[in-house]
Amino acid sequence: MTALLAPYACDPARSRGRRHPEPDAPTRTAFQRDRDRIVHSTAFRRLVYKTQVFLNHEGDLFRTRLTHSIEVAQLGRSIARSLRLNEDLVEAVALAHDLGHTPFGHAGQDALHEALQALPPDGQAPEGWGFEHNLQSLRVVDELEERYPEFDGLNLCFETREGILKHCSRRHAEQLEAREPGGIARRFLQGGSPSLEAQLCNLADEIAYNAHDIDDGVRSGLITMEQLEAVELFDRYRRQALQQHPHLRGRRLLFESIRRMLSDQVYDVIDATRARIAEAGVQSPDEVRASAALVRFSDGMRDSSQQLKRFLFRNLYRHPQVVETTGRARQVVRDLFERYLAEPSQLPEAYREAPALPRAVADYIAGMTDRFAIREHERLFGAAVFP
Numbered sequence: 246m247t248a249l250l251a252p253y254a255c256d257p258a259r260s261r262g263r264r265h266p267e268p269d270a271p272t273r274t275a276f277q278r279d280r281d282r283i284v285h286s287t288a289f290r291r292l293v294y295k296t297q298v299f300l301n302h303e304g305d306l307f308r309t310r311l312t313h314s315i316e317v318a319q320l321g322r323s324i325a326r327s328l329r330l331n332e333d334l335v336e337a338v339a340l341a342h343d344l345g346h347t348p349f350g351h352a353g354q355d356a357l358h359e360a361l362q363a364l365p366p367d368g369q370a371p372e373g374w375g376f377e378h379n380l381q382s383l384r385v386v387d388e389l390e391e392r393y394p395e396f397d398g399l400n401l402c403f404e405t406r407e408g409i410l411k412h413c414s415r416r417h418a419e420q421l422e423a424r425e426p427g428g429i430a431r432r433f434l435q436g437g438s439p440s441l442e443a444q445l446c447n448l449a450d451e452i453a454y455n456a457h458d459i460d461d462g463v464r465s466g467l468i469t470m471e472q473l474e475a476v477e478l479f480d481r482y483r484r485q486a487l488q489q490h491p492h493l494r495g496r497r498l499l500f501e502s503i504r505r506m507l508s509d510q511v512y513d514v515i516d517a518t519r520a521r522i523a524e525a526g527v528q529s530p531d532e533v534r535a536s537a538a539l540v541r542f543s544d545g546m547r548d549s550s551q552q553l554k555r556f557l558f559r560n561l562y563r564h565p566q567v568v569e570t571t572g573r574a575r576q577v578v579r580d581l582f583e584r585y586l587a588e589p590s591q592l593p594e595a596y597r598e599a600p601a602l603p604r605a606v607a608d609y610i611a612g613m614t615d616r617f618a619i620r621e622h623e624r625l626f627g628a629a630v631f632p
Contacts, residue, residue, distance in 0.1 A: 251328065253533050255442055260402045260403060261403035261404065263275075263400045264400060267400065277333045279334075280337040283386070283401075284340060286392070287390060288390060293311040293614075296353075307461045307464070310350075313457065318336045328445075330445060337405045341405065345379065345380065348577075349577070353575070353578045353611075354376060360582040362375050364603055377417075380410070381611055386398050386399045386405075387399075408443030411443075418430040422434060441533050459473065459479065459503060460499065467564045472560060475556070478552060485502075486502050510546060517542055518540045527539070577619065577630050580622060580625075581618065581622060582607070582610060
């Protein structure tokens with residue numbers, strides 16, 4: 246495998262290592278071991294009942310955080326193979342990138358962030374109040390998973406953790422840097438980029454959710470094929486599909502259009518990224534980290550993708566039915582946070598005994614699935630928020 250990697254790819258034999266040293270596994274590389282630890286984690290299993298756009302109880306065929314993560318991993322591996330990047334690292338980052346998401350998707354995250362930010366300053370919270378799912382994903386793999394006798398978390402490699410931390414404010418980067426000098430937060434303070442594998446996961450995430458949100462949006466009835474004809478990126482492939490298969494209608498036409506769009510975006514990323522890598526002349530992961538981002542769409546595809554994102558934002562994410570549902574989801578999270586903070590006895594013992602109660606409450610809520618959060622709300626408040 247190592248012989249097939251490009252010089253700018255991350256080589257597991259040259260990993261920056263783990264925070265807690267461990268002997269190598271006899272049959273797996275360090276990145277394969279990370280992937281396996283992620284797949285066997287409790288947080289990964291919970292993703293199957295966490296919202297992508299539509300709540301878990303709204304339909305069995307809508308994407309969840311788990312199916313989304315698998316789709317990101319599939320797209321990422323396909324692109325990585327053509328670019329001779331490390332597929333195992335791409336897969337590990339893709340499968341872990343949403344581990345810190347709350348129930349109810351971004352609605353739950355926003356409600357939890359607002360609840361934490363509303364708290365007065367507290368010396369027990371040196372990192373400051375607030376919630377962001379990228380930081381929480383890192384917190385899950387570094388601290389919250391309880392599987393090993395020698396350390397908290399999953400003790401993943403630097404390169405995997407680097408990919409998980411997609412965004413980070415300067416304030417949080419400074420706090421992470423103080424705890425881990427020269428670690429994964431350094432790039433947010435000094436500039437630069439993560440590995441190509443991490444960059445690839447970021448773009449594969451965007452490609453995946455744009456495509457599957459079209460599918461789920463049409464399946465839900467909230468957007469129509471007729472509306473999508475106004476989106477140049479989608480309509481290009483719809484017309485191609487009909488030109489080759491004039492009889493196509495309904496879901497077959499939708500699936501064929503999305504399939505062609507996905508394929509073209511993958512090839513576009515491969516070609517555009519190859520050109521950027523050649524232009525930059527990078528020959529090692531460290532040179533990649535010192536350069537500007539190299540994994541990208543072509544300019545034309547980037548513009549088309551942005552148009553599609555704007556369409557989905559207006560017509561799906563801000564659809565009145567979705568807004569009404571997310572409003573109820575925010576209420577559930579706000580109510581749970583306030584009740585647990587006021588009555589810590591309602592929390593499991595391990596959370597009640599944590600040194601900073603608001604952060605422990607946030608950890609507990611963030612780990613919930615949609616359906617568990619709904620059941621907990623009904624138990625504590627005696628009424629169903631969702632009919």
